[in-house]
Amino acid sequence: GGSLPYSIQTAQKQIWLHSYFHGWRAETSGRSRAMPHIKTYMRASADFSQLAWFLVTSANLSKAAWGALEKNNTQMMIRSYELGILYLPSAFNMSAFSVEKNIFPVSSSSTGFPVPFDLPPLRYSTK
Numbered sequence: 001g002g003s004l005p006y007s008i009q010t011a012q013k014q015i016w017l018h019s020y021f022h023g024w025r026a027e028t029s030g031r032s033r034a035m036p037h038i039k040t041y042m043r044a045s046a047d048f049s050q051l052a053w054f055l056v057t058s059a060n061l062s063k064a065a066w067g068a069l070e071k072n073n074t075q076m077m078i079r080s081y082e083l084g085i086l087y088l089p090s091a092f093n094m095s096a097f098s099v100e101k102n103i104f105p106v107s108s109s110s111t112g113f114p115v116p117f118d119l120p121p122l123r124y125s126t127k
Contacts, residue, residue, distance in 0.1 A: 017061075022121035029103050029116065040116070044099075048119040051097040057084025087113070 011018070024035040039059060043052035059065040059082035067078040089096050099119060100112025 019123075021124055023124055025118045025122050026116065028101065028118055031116075036116070038116075042115070044119070045096075049099055051087075051099060051113055051115075052089070054087040054097065054113060054115070055084055056087075058082045059084055 024032070026032050026034075039057050039061075041055040041057070044050070045052075059080075062080075064079040065082050067076045069075070070077045087097070097113035098111065100110055100114045103114040103116065
């Protein structure tokens with residue numbers, strides 16, 4: 001019953017990736033016990049107060065989802081069709097998104113970006 005379809009054999013070949021894994025936590029929204037089956041990628045400031053961009057998608061970190069060059073680098077082979085939404089501040093005449101601490105703001109005039117999990121993300125322990 002692991003939460004990631006990620007074998008130990010693959011993990012041992014991708015040590016560099018381990019520092020990017022974090023535990024799911026969403027206490028602010030009351031959803032820590034209900035991790036969604038979404039993939040989110042973002043570029044956050046060092047203090048997690050601003051976002052340069054935010055992507056929510058069905059795409060895993062895999063060649064099947066993102067594609068790989070084949071036939072002497074002349075063709076891109078994508079094996080899975082995925083869907084996602086890329087949020088760019090420039091589309092809203094902003095230079096960056098400020099992170100909304102409360103994802104259910106009382107006012108509809110909130111200008112913060114509602115990240116669906118707690119920030120900063122919690123790193124896995126070394127165990």
